Amino acid sequence: MIAVFETRSPIMDNSIAMNESDFPRNTGISSDALGERKISGTVGEIQVQDPRMTCRNVDVFYGNKHAIIDVSLDIGKNEVIAMIGPSGCGKSTFLRCLNRMNDTIEGCRVSGQIQLEDQDIYDPRLDVVPLRVQVGMVFQKPNPFPKSIYENVAYGPRIHGLAGNKTDLDEIVETSLRKAGLWEEVKDRLDQPGTGLSGGQQQRLCIARTIAVSPEVILMDEPCSALDPIATAKVEELIDELREHYTIAIVTHSMQQAARVSQRTAYFHLGNLVEVGETTQIFTNPRHRLTEDYITGRFG
Amino acid sequence: MQPSLLIIVLLALVAMAYHLGRHRSIATVGGIRSVPRLHSLPCYYGAYTAIWCGIPAFLVLGLWLAFEPNIITILVVADLPEELRQLAPERLNLVVNDIKNLAGGNIVTGVASPGVQAAADHFISLENTSAAALSLVVLALGILGMGAAWSRISPGLRARNAVERTVKVLLIVSSTIAVFTTLGIVLSVLFEAIRFFKIIPITDFLFGLDWSPQMSIRADQVGSSGAFGAVPLFAGTLLISLIAMLVAVPIGLMSAIYLSEYANRHFRALAKPLLEILAGIPTVVYGFFAALTVAPFFRGIGESMGLTVSSESALAAGVVMGIMIIPFVSSLSDDVINAVPQSMRDGSYALGATKSETVRRVIIPAALPGIVGGVLLAVSRAIGETMIVVMAAGLSAKLTANPLEAVTTVTVQIVTLLVGDQEFDSPKTLAAFALGLMLFIVTLILNIVALHVVRKYREQYE
Numbered sequence: 192m193i194a195v196f197e198t199r200s201p202i203m204d205n206s207i208a209m210n211e212s213d214f215p216r217n218t219g220i221s222s223d224a225l226g227e228r229k230i231s232g233t234v235g236e237i238q239v240q241d242p243r244m245t246c247r248n249v250d251v252f253y254g255n256k257h258a259i260i261d262v263s264l265d266i267g268k269n270e271v272i273a274m275i276g277p278s279g280c281g282k283s284t285f286l287r288c289l290n291r292m293n294d295t296i297e298g299c300r301v302s303g304q305i306q307l308e309d310q311d312i313y314d315p316r317l318d319v320v321p322l323r324v325q326v327g328m329v330f331q332k333p334n335p336f337p338k339s340i341y342e343n344v345a346y347g348p349r350i351h352g353l354a355g356n357k358t359d360l361d362e363i364v365e366t367s368l369r370k371a372g373l374w375e376e377v378k379d380r381l382d383q384p385g386t387g388l389s390g391g392q393q394q395r396l397c398i399a400r401t402i403a404v405s406p407e408v409i410l411m412d413e414p415c416s417a418l419d420p421i422a423t424a425k426v427e428e429l430i431d432e433l434r435e436h437y438t439i440a441i442v443t444h445s446m447q448q449a450a451r452v453s454q455r456t457a458y459f460h461l462g463n464l465v466e467v468g469e470t471t472q473i474f475t476n477p478r479h480r481l482t483e484d485y486i487t488g489r490f491g
Numbered sequence: 492m493q494p495s496l497l498i499i500v501l502l503a504l505v506a507m508a509y510h511l512g513r514h515r516s517i518a519t520v521g522g523i524r525s526v527p528r529l530h531s532l533p534c535y536y537g538a539y540t541a542i543w544c545g546i547p548a549f550l551v552l553g554l555w556l557a558f559e560p561n562i563i564t565i566l567v568v569a570d571l572p573e574e575l576r577q578l579a580p581e582r583l584n585l586v587v588n589d590i591k592n593l594a595g596g597n598i599v600t601g602v603a604s605p606g607v608q609a610a611a612d613h614f615i616s617l618e619n620t621s622a623a624a625l626s627l628v629v630l631a632l633g634i635l636g637m638g639a640a641w642s643r644i645s646p647g648l649r650a651r652n653a654v655e656r657t658v659k660v661l662l663i664v665s666s667t668i669a670v671f672t673t674l675g676i677v678l679s680v681l682f683e684a685i686r687f688f689k690i691i692p693i694t695d696f697l698f699g700l701d702w703s704p705q706m707s708i709r710a711d712q713v714g715s716s717g718a719f720g721a722v723p724l725f726a727g728t729l730l731i732s733l734i735a736m737l738v739a740v741p742i743g744l745m746s747a748i749y750l751s752e753y754a755n756r757h758f759r760a761l762a763k764p765l766l767e768i769l770a771g772i773p774t775v776v777y778g779f780f781a782a783l784t785v786a787p788f789f790r791g792i793g794e795s796m797g798l799t800v801s802s803e804s805a806l807a808a809g810v811v812m813g814i815m816i817i818p819f820v821s822s823l824s825d826d827v828i829n830a831v832p833q834s835m836r837d838g839s840y841a842l843g844a845t846k847s848e849t850v851r852r853v854i855i856p857a858a859l860p861g862i863v864g865g866v867l868l869a870v871s872r873a874i875g876e877t878m879i880v881v882m883a884a885g886l887s888a889k890l891t892a893n894p895l896e897a898v899t900t901v902t903v904q905i906v907t908l909l910v911g912d913q914e915f916d917s918p919k920t921l922a923a924f925a926l927g928l929m930l931f932i933v934t935l936i937l938n939i940v941a942l943h944v945v946r947k948y949r950e951q952y953e
Contacts, residue, residue, distance in 0.1 A: 295840060297756065320843045328841035334834035337857050346852065347842040397838070404842060 234479045235468035239267035239455075243408055243438045244289060244326075249303035251284055251293065258284045261303075262464040264457060266408070271430060271439045273453035273470065275446060277485065280459040282442045286410050289440065290326035291319050307408070324351060327406035331413040333393035335385035335400070340377050343385040343396055344368060347404035363403055370436075371399035372429050391422020398429065402437070409433065411441040415448065427452050446486055450474050458482045494556060497626055501552070501633055505545040508637040512540025515644045531651035539650040542657050543640035548633035555625050563617045570613055572606040590614055680931065683924035690918045691719045696925060698722065702888035702899075704908060704919045719922050721929065723888040727805065727898030731884060732873040734809025734894055735816055739873075740866055742813075743820025748850055750821070751828040763825070770818035778882030781811035786883055793895060803885035806894040812879050819869040827861025828854055860945040867941035871934045877902040901926050 242265040251259035259281045266272055266289075274282040284293070291312060293299045305312050312322055324347070335343050344364045347353070354360035364381070368374040373395045377388070385396050394414055401409055411430070415423040430439060430452045443449050449456050450470060457467040458481070466479040477483040516536035520528045529536070564587060568576065575586055586607065593611035644650075688696065699720020746766065750759050786807035793800030800806075831854050839849040855862070885897030886907060908923040915921070 290841065292837065292841060295836070320845060323841055323843035328837075330834060330837060330841075332834055334832070334838040336835060336838065336853055346839070346844075350842070350844050350848050350852065400838075400842065 233263065233464045234466040234482075235473075237263050237265060237464075237467055239265045239270070241268045242266060243268045243308065245304075245306045246285075246288075247304045249285070249288060249301065249305060251281070251288060251302075252300045253296070254298045258462055259288070260462040262459075264464060264467060266438055266440055267455070268438055269434055269436075270455060271434050271441060271453040272455045272457060273449035274440065274442045274457045274459060275444075275449050275485070276459035276465075278444075279461075281462040282457075282459040283412050285459065285464075286412055286440060286442050287328075289408070289410055290323050290328055292323075292328060294319065320351075324404045325406055326408040326410060327401035327404065328410040328412065329394070329397050329401055329414045332417050333390055333397050335388070335393050335396050337384065337386055339382045340368075340385045340388070340396060341381040344399050344403050347400060351404060353404065367399040367403040368396075370402055370433070371395045372425065372432075373399055389422070391418050391425060394418060394422070394426055395429065398426070398433075402433070406437065408438045408440065411439060413442050413444060416444060423448070446474070458485060460485075493622075494552070494625075497552065497629060501545065501548055501629060504548075504630070504633045504637065505541045508544035508633075508640070509537040509541040511537075511637065511641055512644060513537035515540075515641055516646075516650070519644060520646050529646050530649050531654075535650040535654050536644050536648070538654045539648075540637055540640040540644070542654065544633050544637035546657070547636050548629045551632055552625070552629050555621075555628075559621055559625075563614065563621060566617055567610055567614050571610055575606055594618070677931065680924050680927045683921055684928040687918055687921035687925040690921070691925075695719060696721050696922075700890055702904070704904070704922055717918060719918065719925075721901070721926065723890040724899060724901045724904055724926065725929075726890055726892075727884070727888070728874055728900040728902070730805050730892065730894060730898055731809045731812060731880060731900055732870060734806060735812035735873045736866070736870060738810050738813025739816040739820050739869055743817045743869075744824050744862065746817070747821040747824035747828060748854075751825050752846060752850055752854070763822075766821055767818050769815065770822070772815070774815065774876065774878035775882070777811050777815050778878045781807050781879050781883035785811050789895075798895060800895045801885070801897045803883055803897040804895050805884060805898045808880050808884035809894065811883065812873055812876055815876070815879065816869045816873055819872060820865055823865030823868065824858070824862045827858040827865070830861070831857045863944050864941055867937055867944075871937050874934060874937075875902065875930065877906060881906055901930050905930075 244266040246265070247263045249259055249262045250257065262281075262285060274286065276282050287293045288301055288305060289312075293301060301313060307322070307325060310317070312326075336346060338346070341364055344367050345354075345360055348360060348363050354363055365374060365378075368377065373392060376392060377396075385393065388396060394417070398409075398414075415426050418426065427448060430441065433439060441449075441452065453470045455467065456470045456473040458465045458473065458477075458479070460481050466473065466477060466482040468478070473482065474486055477486060483489075513533045513536055516529055516533045517523055517526065520526065526533060567590060568583070568587065571586070575583070578586065589607055590610045591614065593607065594614040696719050699718060700722050701718040701720045702723045703718045705717060746762075750763055750766075754762065782803070786802055786804060789804060789807050789810075790800040790802055835853050835857060836849055839853045844852070880900045880903050884900060884903060886899050886903065887897050888899050888904070889896060891898060905923045905926050908920060908926075913920040
């Protein structure tokens, strides 16, 4: 499909038109409350020069619950974009839209347009299998398969037939583990269960598993929330290195982490994309009051 | 006093003890407001008193009732006239039975001799004395226990700890009862089996290929001399179980996968109970389903293809048994598949795996120990199943691997050997216990193997 965006004005700077009464904090979430909850537009530049993924007017419903409200956002090539916001603001839901992981949730409905390199990923004719190869995902809790370390990494290449023979597969496994910075730690025990590794190692194993199928985009859903600070530092370092080859969208609760690893930051609030911009700008000079409240720790 | 009445009185006494104990504990600290000064809550003091009142009394009651008949009989026999006591043990038994019948007012064989009549009177008087003594002892014990516990109640008494200890002992006793029952079953089968192996060498039984347990009872009778080679029976059992598992494992496993991974919530809510109804059908109903519907059906198909199918075939019994076992496999597999964390599925889907790849490569391996456990449980169920094979598999102990022929199983033979009047010194009857023992050993080995497999291939996902 060809990308035709009915874009509204590229810069939707409604400045600080919103006041507190427009935005009830404790809305019982229902479609009725939709009108009140809607924050008109997004502050900041949603478009980038060289987008890998483009999302336009995305709405997500879980049954009657309106979880994502009219979000438009570009994800650029070789950038790390951080999604921050209070719990339940829809950032994880939005992330899961990007490789259609929401398909596995019963009663979830997505409307709007999400494109990966000019390909509408919600096109009914599209096969989700290659999509998920192109857009990989790392989860909040490390979830290695109950198999050996080697088999964990070889899983993706095997099911997609990426390796012709054992040597190729060995090579893919080694390269992926090296890229994930795990090779030196596990090269002597590839046949041991992946579940026997430490939490941080498990998460890096999951990253290795994801990059073994050579995706273009890696989605990370709070990848460090279950890790200790040292393991977190290693994963963050890894994210920075991976940026060279991949586009990364990361959801995080830690604002320091967002500031450390990302180039752009998007702030979500109750299903709305409130503000998006350069990470330094968001953290030093937020333009929307809600963003400012959140990053200064007034709530969230 | 009748034992039943005695039990009721004792229970009332226990209830009274509870109240007395509770009240006294409150009284010792001077009223309900000062309860915090007690070591335990008042109800624990009540329970403490009740335990001291009830448990010794009930123990004595139980022991007394268990040993009373024997002791009375011994006493009565000791008092019998000399000529009766000199009788052979079997005859003496008859006399004792007469005495008991006479005492109970039942019909007696022949006319009661004066000696027997006197013994019966003696018997009645002994029973009366025993009952009176029992009431006296038990009630005295109950009251004494209650009094002792009651007088000991003080704010410092650790009633809660004592009650907890008693509860623990009760729990231990309950669990040992289950263990000892198993042990008792094993021993009872074992001793009869050993008697059998004294007549028939164990090697003949284990490796003999010929099973025809008909024995001549008298020396001049013409009849088979009896052959007790159990191999055809075990072969038949294995054949039928194999057919059953060939039906049950694929169907059960696949329906479990469908229900847990593919079906939507509404279908699952409907289909799962329906599937489990299969487990609730009595096996005898399966039996005539096999014998009257499935067996003729298979025979019809076989005949139309030019095959000889006996009207009682291993195939019919095995297939119906397999259907019966489906819910075992599917229900247990469904549970373990559902227990595989969603994060495993997510991880696999996120790598672009399809549903069936995820099932085959992630979910089944993760759920395998549970599935193997369920299947082995189903196997032991199939091996021990009796009713279907009695009705549909036939009695001919043929050593064959052809599922279209009639075979017989261990359980069927146990049933036929023990049905009707039997003499317990004939190897024909004792063979049933030997078969039972073998069946028990096989299932035991199966369970041990199952445990081993489960432990070895367990893939931990946390």
